[in-house]
Amino acid sequence: MQKLSIIIGFLVITAGCSQFSNSPTSKAWHNTNALFNSLIISRENMKEAEKELFKTREENYSALMPILLPMDSTKAQAVAANLKEIIEKTSLIAERHSNSKYLAEAYILLGKARLMKGDLLNAIEVFKYVNTTTKDETGRHMALIWLMRSYTEQKDYETALKVSEVIRTLDLNKFNTRDFYLTKAYLHQRRGEFATSAAIAEEALKLMSKSEQKARVHYATAQMYDIIDQSAKALPHYLAVSKNRPNYDMEFYSKMNALLDEAVVRRGSTAGVQENFKKMLLDRKNTDLKDKIYYTMGNLEAKRGNFPKAIEYYNSSLRNSTGNSAQNAYTYLELAELNYNELQKYDLASLYYDSTLTALPKTSPDYDRISRRALSLGDFVKYQRVLTLEDSLQHLAAMNPAALDKALEKAILEKEEEAKKAQQLAEELARKNNNVAVQRLSDKDETFKRWDLYDPVVIARNKSDFQQLWGNRPLEDDWRRKDKQAGSVSFKVERGVAGNEPTSANGATRQEVEQQKEDAAAKALEAKKKEIYAKIPSTPEKLVASQRKQEEAYYQLGKIYKFQFNEPENAIATFKTLLSKFPKTVHEAEVLYLLALTSDNQETSPYRATLLSKYPASTYARQLLRGNVSITSDTESKAHVVYSQAFNLFSNESYQSALKMAEDGLITYTGTSIEDKFAMLRIMLLAKTGQREVYQQALNEFIQGYPSSNLMPRAKELIAVLDKK
Incomplete structure (x- = not known):
């Protein structure tokens, strides 16, 4: 009988502790087990994971900083063990403690872990489930905020906005309000709506405590104000960064950008600001950051419209690069944009865009835009060169033979001289860069000093001095003996008693060697002339072919202006030039159609009338008519x-x-x-x-x-x- 009572009592207690029971005993038992067996462990793992991902993040301070760290499944591999344990522990709460008051929090941790792993679909389903099933209002609000974040990471911005409209009507607590503002600011930033994002971020900042995360949000907000040309609003945020425990790089960049905005706000001389930048260049802590300083100095001069000085500073940034490919990419990009937008030097802009793409990560938000621009500019420059080349060749074809020969010789020699100067400049830059590299190494350790026999700079300098004095002598015994020859320097030369003795390996005298050089140069010149003569349109057939190339180039340039550069005025001018120079062009119908579309009033456009009268059966004429036809x-x-x-x-x-x-x-x-x-x-x-x-x-x-x-x-x-x- 006693045993039966014990069994009955045990069954009653067990039934009372069922997860499907709402009795106080059951809830207390499941709350305790959920909290101490799973939830505390999951919370700690999530804190560790978030801390690790934040600590190991890679920031590019020259690019727009995201309000929140984007979810990256690749980087999340570093905390895979933490995420796995979170998923296992929170799943236990869902399976065994469904009547626990911690169920909503467990599901949210589960959804966050899946989101961080890149499992967006399952994360979204988890947050949706919490929203529709939980009675915990705080948990439901939190789930909706993370649902909005998940849709943002999925780039489903329209759905994310719909979720944000729902959240906006709810009575959120302080922490959820902060997270909502941050997530919504992040959403609008991803959509390119920088004014809206910055305004919302400012509201979030009021609810954040002093921390490096807050410093990031200040920095990102300032950047967005800079993008929309509101330097006065950006400046306070840059100044606030240093008050919120930033790392050294963030503080460094914020100070530089603050100086930049201060100069813009004052609208005065930039001399004082540039002096501050020069002081930063002299600071030994900034030895590895000189490229960033010069880059910012270039930005300042570009904003002031001083483009030659801006280009000078950008080039200094590249010369002082410490191997930071991301910084180089943005320096090349600024040079490309400056040459494209301000100077209209499309050939240079094309080269700089190509250089940008070689250094810019493919994951960059600007990569696709820059890639399209580089491709368009490549085609544009190609057709521009065709026009220039064919114009020059046709001009040469119209000259008399004697004048043509002199003009070709002059052009070839000038080109060779330019190439020689460019080579000398490249060698000088290479020497400077080598000296800078050695100096940097010495700066890092003042006690560092190479032994001369292992110092490449000393070796190169001494080798040059030796060759100037003795010539290129072979490494052998008795190299100074009088019967030894070393290039053009002999024992008699070094003693100053040389006459017209043989000075080359084949026994030729100096005069003969010089004559051979002149003959070789003359032959090379004639070969280059012959190569150009072959390209000159000297016959009617060649002239027609040259003009056909120009016709096609004008046509292609006009289309690039219209469809790729979105420059209608340049497109109209180019198309008009095409019709004027080549009235019988094969592209006339299409060009008339494009000019008619570009006209302010298509109905009265003379290009429309010409197209309809001259090419009534063409596709282009029918396209113009199609909108005015009523079909019954x-x-x-x-x-x-x-x-x-x-x-x-x-x-x-x-x-x-x-x-x-x-x-x-x-x-x-x-x-x-x-x-x-x-x-x-x-x-x-x-x-x-x-x-x-x-x-x-x-x-x-x-x-x-x-x-x-x-x-x-x-x-x-x-x-x-x-x-x-």
């Missing part, structure tokens, strides 16, 4: 009747009449369902009437204008046959 069932019926009549004429071999009817029908019934049939019938009739060039152009227009037509396979077959011929 009656119009469709008439179109079918006209098409049948034209096709019957074609079948009866009345090709000219059929062609006239097909072209009229193509214009009159633009926008109908059988427009493509009219176009194909016209193509077939052009082939029958032997109009090869118009036929080829019509085929190309069909492929461009009717990509979804059922007649496309037939058009491609005709193109293939034409290509074979």
Whole structure:
């Protein structure tokens, strides 16, 4: 009987502790187990993981700093053990302690761990589940904030904004309000809405305590104000960075940017600010940061419109680089943007954009934009060079032979002189960089001193001195003996008693050696002249080919201006030049169409009128008409009747009449369902009437204008046959 009582009592207690029970005993038991067996461990692991990821983060202070550290599954591998334990422990709470008051927090930790691992879909499902099931209002608010963060990391910004609108209506506590502001600021920053993001970040800063995280938010907020040209609002945030326990690099950059904004706000001379920068250059703590200082000095001069000085400082930044590829990338980018936007030196801009891409990480937000710009500029520069080259060659072709020969010789010699100066400048820079590298090494340890036999600088200097005195003598015994020769220096030369003795290995005298050099130079000059002569359009056929290259270059440059650079004024000027210089250009119809589209009033544009009168059956004319045509069932019926009549004429071999009817029908019934049939019938009739060039152009227009037509396979077959011929 006693045993039975014990068993019954045990069963009652066990039943009372079930996770599906709401009794006080059950809840207390599960709360205790959830807290001490799982939750405390999960909290500590999350703190360690977040601390480690923040400590090992890689910041690029020259680029826009994100308000929150973006989730990176690759970097999260460093804390994989912590995240694994969080997932295991919080899952236990969900499985065994479902009536615990800590369930919502456990699920949120589980979702955060999955988010940090890059498992976005499961993280989103976890946060959604908490939002719809928990009765803990604080937990539900927290889950919604992390749901918004998850959608932001997924780049689903529209859904993230919808979630933020829901959160905005809730009564959040202080900590959730802070996290909401930070997450929303991060969302708008990712969307490129910097003014909104900065304003929200300022509200978040009011709720943050002094810490390095707060310093980051101040820095990011200041950067966004700089982007939207509000230096007066950026300056206080840069100054606040140093008051919130930043690391040395962040403090250094904030001070530099503060000086930059201070100069802009004052709108006065930059001399005083530049003096502060020069003091920073002399500070030994900044030895490895000189490239950043020069970069900021360049930014200051660029903002003031002093572009030559800005370029000088940017080049100094590159020369003082310590191998920081990210900094070099942004220096190259500033040089590229300056040459592109301000100086319109597109050839230089193209080179700098290419250099930017070699140093810029592919994960950079600017990478795609810069890549597209570099590609466009590469094409632009190519066609610009074609214009310049063909102009020069045509100018040379018009000269008389004697003047042409002198002009070529002068141009070749000037080019060689420029190349020689460039080589000397490159060698001088290389020597300077070598000396700077050795000096840096010495600065790091004042007691450092290489033994002369191992010092490359001393060796190079002594070797040069020796060669100037003795020449290139072989490393052998008795090298100073009088019967030894070493290049052009002999024992008699070093004694100052040399006459016209042989001074070369083959026994030639100095005069003969000099004559040989002159003959070689003359031969090289003639070879270069011959190479240029071959390119000069000296015959009518070559001149036509040269002009055709120019025609194509103008056409391509106009399209690049319009579609890639978004510079309509330059596009219009280029297209007008094309039509003026090449009135019979094969691109006339398309150019007229593009000029008509660019006109302020398309209806009254002279380019529209010319296109419709000169090329009424072209795809471009139909594109202009299509928007003004009202298609009814009656119009469709008439179109079918006209098409049948034209096709019957074609079948009866009345090709000219059929062609006239097909072209009229193509214009009159633009926008109908059988427009493509009219176009194909016209193509077939052009082939029958032997109009090869118009036929080829019509085929190309069909492929461009009717990509979804059922007649496309037939058009491609005709193109293939034409290509074979």
